[in-house]
Amino acid sequence: MTDTLLALVPVYGNWLVMASVALSCLALPIPSSMLVMAAGGFAAAGDLVYWQLLLAALAGFVAGDQIAYHLARAGGAPLIARLGRRPGPAAVLGGAQDLLERRGLLAVFLSRTVLSPLGPYVGYLSGALRLDRSRFSAAAAAGAVTWCLAYSWLGYAFAERIAEIATLIANSVGLILAMAAACGLTWWLRRGWRAQHQAA
Structure with missing residues (x-):
């Protein structure tokens, strides 16, 4: 799937980047970081215009974030419970909730930068927990x-080494997801311990 999407970047350009980034903000498994890097490489080669690529990626990101926030704000607890029933998202969701409870709005920022795999879940949780919309935004x-x-600058500046950079990022994403799963497990165990302690 990744190779197919990358091959479509020169054809659909900024529209593909915008749609991919928006959908990845909704927790769909789309390699948006790779697409934005590849698009940056195409911009360096003159096939795309860099500032237009940047605006398309940003528009997709903001749109995806707002959709996730408003879906969760309207759907609230049932939506989070539905996500929590799937084994993979449940662990990441626990890590995202722990991060959000400890760091608040800083967690929102971090989940869109260094902890980007947690981004969609923090967006959903922010809506479900009714964080102030303007502050979240x-x-x-x-x-x-x-x-x-x-990501666009990485692709633009290192167009000839995108494959190596992508591998490095994929490895770091795996590490971040493992850490998120560990945080989620810790949160789940702590919650269970507290409930048992209160019952006793």
């Missing part, structure tokens, strides 16, 4: 700008 937009600049 400001923190999410700041993180989105940072993310879009970082």
Whole structure:
């Protein structure tokens, strides 16, 4: 799937980037970071215009974040419970909730930059927990700008080494997801211990 999407970047350009980034913000398994990097490489080669690529990625990010936030705000607890029933998302969701409870709006920013695999879940949780919309939007937009600049610039500046950079990022994403799963497990165990302690 990744190779197919990458092959479509020169054909559909900024529209593909915008749609991919928006959908990845909704927790769909789309390699948006690789697509933005590849698009940056195409911009370096002159096939795309860099500032248009940057705006497309940012528009997709902001739109995806807002959709996730408003879906969860409207759906609330049932939506989070549905996500929590799937084994993979349940662990990441626990890690995202732990991060959000400990760091608040800083968690929103971090989940759009260095902890980007947690981003969609933090977005859903922010809506479900009814974080202030304007404050969520400001923190999410700041993180989105940072993310879009970082990945598009990596592709633009290192166009000939994108495959190596992508491998490095994929390995770090695996590490982040493992850490998120560990945080989620810790949160789940702590919650169970507290409930048992209160019952006793």
